[in-house]
Amino acid sequence: LEANSTARSTPGTISCPICLDSYGEIVDSGRLVVSTKCGHLFCSQCLRDSLSESHTCPTCRKRLTHKQYHPIYI
Amino acid sequence: LEANSTARSTPGTISCPICLDSYGEIVDSGRLVVSTKCGHLFCSQCLRDSLSESHTCPTCRKRLTHKQYHPIYI
Ligand SMILES: [Zn+2]
Numbered sequence: 001l002e003a004n005s006t007a008r009s010t011p012g013t014i015s016c017p018i019c020l021d022s023y024g025e026i027v028d029s030g031r032l033v034v035s036t037k038c039g040h041l042f043c044s045q046c047l048r049d050s051l052s053e054s055h056t057c058p059t060c061r062k063r064l065t066h067k068q069y070h071p072i073y074i
Numbered sequence: 075l076e077a078n079s080t081a082r083s084t085p086g087t088i089s090c091p092i093c094l095d096s097y098g099e100i101v102d103s104g105r106l107v108v109s110t111k112c113g114h115l116f117c118s119q120c121l122r123d124s125l126s127e128s129h130t131c132p133t134c135r136k137r138l139t140h141k142q143y144h145p146i147y148i
Pocket residue numbers: 016017018019020021042043044045046047
């Protein structure tokens with residue numbers, strides 16, 4: 001999964017590296033932008049789906065549980 | 075401190091609500107963008123300075139220690 005490279009479309013703007021949705025698409029659809037404890041950002045739906053399969057960060061593969069991420073407000 | 079309102083310059087882009095520097099200015103100067111556990115973003119320098127005065131989030135005033143924030147990578 002090349003999540004990290006695809007996320008870097010425009011530095012300083014936010015998109016989900018899994019579904020590639022922009023910040024606007026994420027919030028307009030009622031999802032949240034979430035950050036893992038390791039500092040990687042996703043839309044809430046993609047991270048939830050990923051954690052149901054594997055307890056690791058999709059970007060850096062560090063161990064990650066449901067308690068180790070939080071929404072960010074921007 | 076009206077940190078929250080000034081931060082909302084452009085939805086989906088990142089700036090520090092304290093110094094108002096953009097994402098580009100933050101990283102070009104060697105600072106990090108950090109997120110608190112409560113989900114509020116700052117440049118690393120401003121949050122460090124603020125925590126040396128008060129153990130609360132500058133945006134929402136929730137209790138916040140040096141261990142309750144982390145860099146984000148975007
Ligand atoms: Zn997504």
